[in-house]
Amino acid sequence: MAPPQSGDGGTAGDLLETGLLAAASKEEEAPAAKTKSTSGRLLADEQGTVTTATSSRVRRGARRMAAQLQEVFLGTRLFPLFSAVPLAVAAQHLRLGRAWVFVFSLIGLAPLAERVSFLSENIADTAGPTAGGLLNATCGNVPELIIALFALHKEKMEILKWSLLGSILSNLLLVLGSSLLCGGLANTGKERPLDRRQADISIGLLMLGVLCHILPLLSKYMNGTGDSTSSSGSVLELSRLSAIVMLTAYFGGLIFQLKSHRQLFEQEDSESGSTSSGDDDDDASSVIGFASAIVWLIGMTVVIAVLSNYVVTTIEEASESLGIPLRFISIILLPIVGNAAEHAGAIIFAFKNKIDVTLGIALGSATQILLLVVRIKIFFSLFSIYGYLGFGTTMVLD
Numbered sequence: 001m002a003p004p005q006s007g008d009g010g011t012a013g014d015l016l017e018t019g020l021l022a023a024a025s026k027e028e029e030a031p032a033a034k035t036k037s038t039s040g041r042l043l044a045d046e047q048g049t050v051t052t053a054t055s056s057r058v059r060r061g062a063r064r065m066a067a068q069l070q071e072v073f074l075g076t077r078l079f080p081l082f083s084a085v086p087l088a089v090a091a092q093h094l095r096l097g098r099a100w101v102f103v104f105s106l107i108g109l110a111p112l113a114e115r116v117s118f119l120s121e122n123i124a125d126t127a128g129p130t131a132g133g134l135l136n137a138t139c140g141n142v143p144e145l146i147i148a149l150f151a152l153h154k155e156k157m158e159i160l161k162w163s164l165l166g167s168i169l170s171n172l173l174l175v176l177g178s179s180l181l182c183g184g185l186a187n188t189g190k191e192r193p194l195d196r197r198q199a200d201i202s203i204g205l206l207m208l209g210v211l212c213h214i215l216p217l218l219s220k221y222m223n224g225t226g227d228s229t230s231s232s233g234s235v236l237e238l239s240r241l242s243a244i245v246m247l248t249a250y251f252g253g254l255i256f257q258l259k260s261h262r263q264l265f266e267q268e269d270s271e272s273g274s275t276s277s278g279d280d281d282d283d284a285s286s287v288i289g290f291a292s293a294i295v296w297l298i299g300m301t302v303v304i305a306v307l308s309n310y311v312v313t314t315i316e317e318a319s320e321s322l323g324i325p326l327r328f329i330s331i332i333l334l335p336i337v338g339n340a341a342e343h344a345g346a347i348i349f350a351f352k353n354k355i356d357v358t359l360g361i362a363l364g365s366a367t368q369i370l371l372l373v374v375r376i377k378i379f380f381s382l383f384s385i386y387g388y389l390g391f392g393t394t395m396v397l398d
Contacts, residue, residue: 061286068288072296076118078111078340085112085303088310102318105310105332110340112304113143117341119300122293128224139297140165140365143338145373146305150312152377164374170335171366172206175343179358183350192355201253202363208249209370212242243375250371339365 073079088104091097120139146168151160183192216238223234288296311334319326336343342365349357 041376068292068296071288072115072119076111076114078114081111084108085307088307092310097321098314098317099321101310102314104192105307105314106337108307109143109304109311109337112300112307113140113338114344116140116142116297116300116339118343119288119293122288123290123297133303138368140341141203141338141368141373142301143304143308144369146301146308146336147312147334147338148373148377150309154312156316159312159326160377161329162327163334164369164377165371166335167338168366169331170339171342171362172371175338175339175346175365176359176362178343179346179350179362180355182347183353183355183358186351187353190353192353194355194359198257198356199359199363201257202359202367203375205249205253205367205371206363209246209367212246215242218276237388243378246371247375249368250375 073082084104084107088101088108091100091104093177117140120135123135144163147163148160150350151157216235220235233384316326318324319329342361346358346361349361
């Protein structure tokens with residue numbers, strides 16, 4: 001009887017031990033299951049957080065892009081003229097007529113030039129007032145530079161020279177004169193502060209530029225080559241030498257203002273910068289950052305290049321169709337459109353009684369065209385002689 005009893009007792013003990021082990025294993029598995037469920041919920045929460053953050057970034061990016069589009073296109077009173085840009089492209093591809101292509105392209109260049117100046121001001125905020133003013137003047141002359149480049153490429157030298165001459169005269173006479181007139185009428189009885197340092201530098205460079213233009217012309221007529229279609233070797237050499245002198249003088253003036261004697265202009269820059277920083281500039285800077293302004297500026301420049309090509313290609317046919325002399329279009333109409341940004345900016349600062357800024361815009365733009373843009377065209381034509389560029393003509397200062 002003892003063996004069966006011992007067997008039953010062993011069986012009961014084994015069952016009891018097995019039950020205890022199973023209970024212990026369940027107790028051990030319960031925290032692991034809880035941990036897995038907790039980690040699953042955390043992972044789901046993290047995925048939801050990532051999805052929410054991504055969607056919020058997308059929404060912020062879309063709102064930022066919409067704000068930039070509104071600021072760039074709707075932030076100017078010339079906004080209705082933007083419709084001429086697609087009309088010019090459509091007229092070119094649908095072959096509606098050279099006159100229509102020219103008119104739409106000329107109208108479309110006006111708001112683009114103004115927006116280029118606006119974007120350059122946003123970029124100039126990080127470069128300081130003096131360097132920013134230089135950048136603003138450079139970007140403001142982008143339409144004239146591109147139009148002149150296409151005219152040189154298509155060997156339309158008369159249009160090239162007339163447009164550059166018209167740009168210089170437009171800045172010195174129309175822009176400066178109308179700005180001073182509006183400023184005088186708006187600030188009657190007020191003192192007009194004027195620092196002559198910037199004006200003296202610009203006037204000196206302009207006089208040097210006029211002298212360098214006169215010398216090749218005198219050499220041409222003294223040698224008896226009065227025909228405008230012929231250019232002697234001495235005139236070409238003198239033109240290139242004058243270009244080197246003027247480029248040296250221009251960059252020397254930049255070094256004088258930006259580096260060697262910048263302390264002479266720091267007080268003026270700080271005063272003008274502190275007084276001209278209004279709410280509109282702060283809002284524009286907050287909407288359009290440095291990188292965004294560069295991207296927009298590149299895009300605007302590409303569109304300006306397309307329209308400038310249309311203008312240069314169709315200007316002669318448009319002159320015949322519209323009955324307007326080609327010289328009038330080149331000297332009057334093209335510079336007015338290209339200088340729209342400088343004209344508007346100079347008048348605005350004149351209304352605010354900031355004559356220094358007005359003179360800087362008008363004289364600075366004229367100086368840059370006379371000393372830099374014209375000389376760049378001479379070097380482009382010089383490089384084409386040696387086969388480096390695809391231009392088939394030379395430019396002289398006659």
